[in-house]
Amino acid sequence: MKVAIIGGGGLVGSCAGFALQAGGIVREIALVDVNRDLADGQALDLMHGSSLVADQRITGGGTEQAVDADIVVITAGLRRKPDESRLDLINRNVELFRGILADLKKHGLKKEAMVFVVSNPVDVLTYLAVKELSLGPQRIFGLGTMLDTTRLQGILAQQLNVPPTQVSAMMLGEHGDSMVAIWSAAQVAGLPLDKWPGVSPAVIQDVEKRTRGSGAEVIKKKTGAGFAVGVSIAEVVHSIALDSRRILPVSTLQSGTYQIRDVCLSVPTVVGRGGIFGHVEVELWPKERMGLQNSAKVLRETIDKVLR
Secondary structure, X not given: OEEEEEOOOOHHHXXXXXXXXXXXXXXXXXXXOOOHHHHHHHHHHHHHXXXXXXXXXXXXXXXXXXXXXXXXXXXXXXXXXXXXOHHHHHHHHHHHHHHHHHHHHHHOOOOOOEEEEOOOOHHHHHHHHHHHOOOOHHHEEEOOOHHHHHHHHHHHHHHHOOOHHHEEEEEEEOOOOOOEEEEEEEEEOOEEHHHOOOOOHHHHHHHHHHHHHHHHHHHHHHOXXXXXXXHHHHHHHHHHHOOOOEEEOOEEEEEOHHHOEEEEEEOOEXXXXXXXXXXXXXXXXXXXXXXXXXXXXXXXXXXXXXXX
């Protein structure tokens, strides 16, 4: 499997490249960036360590690298300017993303290729990709709340002093302010979270608050997320490469799950070698279900504003 990362010279793209190298599963990693020297430099740095990690081909270059890629990961995006509104930033990123999609269409993609959107606002841009590319909605998806979910699990594990890999909890909906923590299904080591020693409503409230603020905290302290988003990207790519059919909170076009339609957001989604195999709808608490539907409403309003 070949993975091309557009924006591969930047923090998120290069961290994704390293996570894929460390995983040792995909055969080829191509870092694509408008700054060719930066893409080449990141690829060289990864290649220099390849003899200690995995037998992979690692290259840098332009969009032509995506022509024969099995998965095209789009991480390129613009940062918020001082005093810039959220809507203005969204409009600038939509304009940039349209240019990336046009470039991909000009060069061409494999018929069975998949496009994996990481750039923000990820749900809006995933919807735009579905509408503008002819790959089909099962082959276009976004990172969605994958990062929010792993943050929630990591913070909860730290709070309870338990192994992070034994914590199961999901954030669903929009990757943004309206996302919903699904506490009704949360577990530690397969046991209900609400029965775990030391868990209380106050603990749950604090963990959720820290999770919601963690993105801003990372930006304040180190300009932006890199490692956690890199391994989140790799988790999705590896589920595809290995046809694991893992249930992941990626952003996909909705057509009825939780009565949500015609927006891209995160619900439990089956991810494997052909892309998206379906969605899983489990019973939620009424407030969680309402929260998801509100998230869809928020996204629909944003889409109507920026994708005219």
